[in-house]
Amino acid sequence: DVKVTQSSRYLVKRTGEKVFLECVQDMDHENMFxxxxxxxxxxxxxxxxxxxxxxxxxxIPEGYSVSRxxxxxxxxxxxxxxxxxxxxxxxxxxxxxxQVWDSSYNEQFFGPxxxxxxx
Amino acid sequence: AQSVxxxxxxxxxxxxxxxxxxxxxxxxxxxxxxWYVQYPNQGLQLLLKYLSGSTLVKGxxxxxxxxxxxxxxxxxxxxxxxxxxxAEYFCAVxxxxxxxxxxxxxxxxxxSVKP
Numbered sequence: 001d002v003k004v005t006q007s008s009r010y011l012v013k014r015t016g017e018k019v020f021l022e023c024v025q026d027m028d029h030e031n032m033f034x035x036x037x038x039x040x041x042x043x044x045x046x047x048x049x050x051x052x053x054x055x056x057x058x059x060i061p062e063g064y065s066v067s068r069x070x071x072x073x074x075x076x077x078x079x080x081x082x083x084x085x086x087x088x089x090x091x092x093x094x095x096x097x098x099q100v101w102d103s104s105y106n107e108q109f110f111g112p113x114x115x116x117x118x119x
Numbered sequence: 120a121q122s123v124x125x126x127x128x129x130x131x132x133x134x135x136x137x138x139x140x141x142x143x144x145x146x147x148x149x150x151x152x153x154w155y156v157q158y159p160n161q162g163l164q165l166l167l168k169y170l171s172g173s174t175l176v177k178g179x180x181x182x183x184x185x186x187x188x189x190x191x192x193x194x195x196x197x198x199x200x201x202x203x204x205x206a207e208y209f210c211a212v213x214x215x216x217x218x219x220x221x222x223x224x225x226x227x228x229x230x231s232v233k234p
Contacts, residue, residue, distance in 0.1 A: 090162060096220065108222060112162045
């Protein structure tokens with residue numbers, strides 16, 4: 001089974017602090033994603049990565065950065081946390097399988113989430 | 120641009136009753152469609168997906184969904200729900216030409232099954 005782990009389930013930080021959220025996957029997936037989940041807004045993509053050291057902005061990248069130094073690890077960084085970044089953060093990974101008949105095509109595997117509170 | 124709309128934010132239902140969670144999408148190209156479920160305090164897991172072929176797709180835990188291209192819908196159904204189905208359900212769409220499999224999610228529907 002694919003396993004995606006996130007470093008913390010709950011995190012409380014103060015405004016202005018630098019925050020690191022870590023995500024690790026054990027299935028050698030090339031693609032990794034960071035989402036934030038807010039009530040009534042669903043999941044919104046912050047950043048994603050196709051490969052080591054490669055990253056692309058998602059829909060809401062402002063105030064965030066990412067790092068992918070190793071294939072299995074994708075970090076989300078809040079350079080200076082603000083109260084409007086209080087949210088649930090979900091990491092996901094996927095294998096860029098091209099064959100549509102493969103049963104795992106396009107499936108993203110999610111971690112349990114980190115609930116971040118910024119005071 | 121693609122978008123997904125889940126028409127109901129909350130759906131309360133009694134145990135053993137049927138349920139339908141509605142999802143509509145907009146896209147100018149062919150799409151792949153997904154339903155994910157999030158149980159309390161957990162991440163998301165895939166319920167089912169439509170890639171091609173039969174428009175009726177069966178998933179885990181007795182759920183099924185029907186792809187309707189003319190109505191741009193992908194509604195999720197279960198004929199008889201259990202308490203354990205209480206969760207949040209997300210519909211998602213991806214562009215088949217979008218490398219890396221980016222997904223666009225709907226707002227989510229909270230299914231609450233009461234005894």
